[in-house]
Amino acid sequence: MAYQNDFGYNFGRLYPNFFEEAIKMEDKIYINDDTKYVQKEFSRFAKDYQHYNAIQKEIAKLLVEQIREDRVSTILDIGSGDGTLYQAIKDKNIDISHYYAMDFSTNMLQLHPSNSNITKIESNFNDISWREQLPIDSIDIVISSSALQWANSFDSLLRDIVGIGGSIYLALFTSNTFKTIHLLANTKSPITSRDEIVKAISNIDKKLHYKSKEYRVYFNSNQELFKYIKHSGISGGKNRLSYKEIKALIKSYPLNYLEFEVIFISDKEFLSI
C-alpha cells in the first residue's frame, strides 16, 4: 500500500479493491454539506468505513509518528470514529493513562475499541458546549485525524482546542480534496479551505507549526473511484447530483486517481513530515 505525495515522489500505488459493484441507479454523490447530513452519512456507512479508509489510516499513522510525549498521557481524540488513531497510538507503544474518544456518530463509536482506559463521548464538536463533558484539566494530548474538516468554524474550534492546554496533533483534509471533481461538476467543496485553516492558525497566540501534503489514491475504473467517494464518508452534503449528472461526471473524469490534500498542525516541530 502506498501513495504519492505533493513533491512528486512516487511511493507506488494504493489500489483499493472494489471491483464487485458499479454505482447503482439509486446511488447519490453528495457535494455540499450540513452537519446533520454528515452525522447521518457516517452512521450509515460506519461498517463500510473500515474497508474504505486506507488513506485515513496512512494519515493517522503519519500523525502519530509526530508524537513526542514519552510519559503516560491522557489523550483526547476528536472525531475518533472507529479508533484508527487509537490503534496507531497502540502500535507505536505510546503509554496511555486514559483515552477519551469523542465522536457524534453512535455507529462509529460502537466500532471503537473499548476497555477500562477508554471513555467514549458522543458529542458534536460544532456545538459550543462540546468541551463540557470532558475533564479538560487532565488532558495532555489533543489529537484529531481526518475529522476537523467538518468544523462549521475551524477558527473557533481551533481556539477551543488550544484552550484545552495540552500538546496538539491535528490532521485534516482541505477543500483541495477532490478538486478536479468539484471543478468538473462546478460545485464548491463543503470542507474548510487551506486559506481558512492557515488564517485560523495565524489568529492563535500560541505558535503552531503546519505542513500540507497531497495524496493520490489510484483506481482501476471510474466506477470504483466514485463508489469509493460514496462509502468513505468523505463526500458529505445535502445538495445531491442527479444520477444523470453522476453518470456524466464518471464518464468525463479524466484522472485514474482521486486527489486529497491534508494539512498537519502541531505545537511541536514535525519529526517526519
Ligand SMILES: C[S@@+](CC[C@H](N)C(=O)[O-])C[C@H]1O[C@@H](n2cnc3c(N)ncnc32)[C@H](O)[C@@H]1O
Ligand atoms: C473520516 S472519519 C475519521 C475517523 C478517525 N479519526 C480516523 O482517522 O479514521 C471522521 C469522523 O469524524 C466524525 N465527525 C464528523 N463531524 C463531527 C462533528 N461535528 N462532531 C463530532 N464528530 C464528527 C465522524 O462521525 C467520523 O467518525
